[in-house]
Amino acid sequence: MFGGDLGIYFRASGSNWQAAARPPPEYPAISREQYLRIEQDNDFTISLELWLKGHSAYTHQEVIPRSTMDTTDKPLPSYSELLAKKLKRPPPETKTLRLPQPSKEFLAQKDGSRGNFLIHDFYGCSVTLYPDDTVVKSGRKVHLDEKDALDLAAKLNIPAPRAYEASADSAGIVSIRMDYIEGESLEDLWPDMSEGDRQDICGQLREIISTMQSVESETGVIGSCGGGFFRECRRMGEYTGGPFQDEAGFNNYVTKLIGTTPTDINRALHSQLRTDHRIVFAHGDLSQHNIIVKDMKIAGIIDWEFAGWAPEYWEYVKFFEVQAKNTDWREYAKYIFPQTYYDQLATFQGVLRWGVP
Structure with missing residues (x-):
């Protein structure tokens, strides 16, 4: 991946490229044409031609001598970050950025002396804890449809x-007041959990997913719980479409591929899509940091902004797309999901490879 797997980053500096990396010996300083040949010869997952074409600030053709490389230790943006910035989308890492969380001592103050506590504040979304143990989630990136999803979760007795x-x-600033869920994120707890506790938590999550998938859309429309847009989170940011009256329209949305996609690949991906799935309630972002645990019980699932009505395979497919700080998390899918969707998973991995960023 450009700026990722290869380990070389390019950034614009006036009319020249400026390289900043510690490239392995087999990849010396190179020109754009050489880089594209390397990418092609080694079958990397991102087409640099797509990234470079039409963006003059990043397409200057010049060989970069190794002696001019910036060896600063300052962290440099990844390919995903650069592309998200170019497309004016949130950086893909935003959901992992959190402020210090309130201590148990702070939460124990129930006499009214406790002040407000800012839990999260990043890119169009802030979450503030109030003395009455409610939080207000607000910002331009917050949507009223999230309350509809939370209302449905409450009706189903889903911990949320x-x-x-x-x-x-x-x-255009949306604010939602909701309960504060006390506990720790599964992401933080996971490394020190016993195998038995891990599988127990996965079993609890399995029951939650089973309950959600038992509820089908009355209209068959794919979109938010309130009948609005369908929202999802991909590696390059947030995407919106629909609402879709049927699965055929949804399939056209998810398979918008880049213009350089080979015809056979385009046809192959479309040929795998079905239009007969059940349309069920889905969270859409079952990251470990969205699962709050207390006393080894799931106290609540948070961040329902991508929840809504989706094909029955959606939760399973998105599980393999969302960020996973603990890399073994995905290996527990067999304990979490009541049903696997291997064909759909394979198809959507292809969509990730060739989809429009």
Whole structure:
């Protein structure tokens, strides 16, 4: 991957390229044409031609002497970060950035002396904890549809924040007041958990998913719980479409491929898509940091902004796309999901490879 697997990053500096990396010996300083040949010869997963074409700031043709390389230790943006910035989308790492969380001592103050506590504040979304043990999630990246999803979760007795009110102001800032879920994220707890505790948590999550997938859309529409847009999170940011009246329309949305996709690959991906799946309730972002655990029980699942009505395979497929700080998390899919969807998973891995960024 450009700037990732290869280990070389390019950034614009005036009219020249400036390289900043510690490339392995087999990849010396190279020109754009040489780089494209390397990418082609080694079958990397991202087409550099797509990235470079039409973006003059990144397509200057020049061999970069190794002596001019910037050897600074300052972290450099990855390919995903650069592309997200170019497309004016949130950086893919935003969901892992958190402020210090309130201590048990702070939460124990129930006499009204406790002040507000900012839990999260990044890229159009802030979460503030109030003395009454509710939080207000607000910002331009917050949507009223999330309350509809939380309401449905409450109706199904899914462990999730209870939503009390939602509003939007004239500037487009949406605010949702909901319960604060006390506990620790599964992401933080996972490394020190015993195998028995891990499988127990996975079993709890399996029951939750089974309950959600038992509820089908009454209209068959694929979109938010409130009948609005379908939202999803991919590696390059957030995507919106629909709502879709049927699965055929949804399939056209998810298989928008780049123009350089070989015809046979395009046809192969489309040929694998079906239109007869059940349309069920899905969270859409079952990352470990969205699963709050207390006393080895799932206290709540948070961040329902991508929840809605989706084909029955959606939760399973997205599980393998969302970020996983603990790399063995995906190996526990067999304990989490009541049903596997191997054909759909293979198809969507192809969509990830060739989909429009």
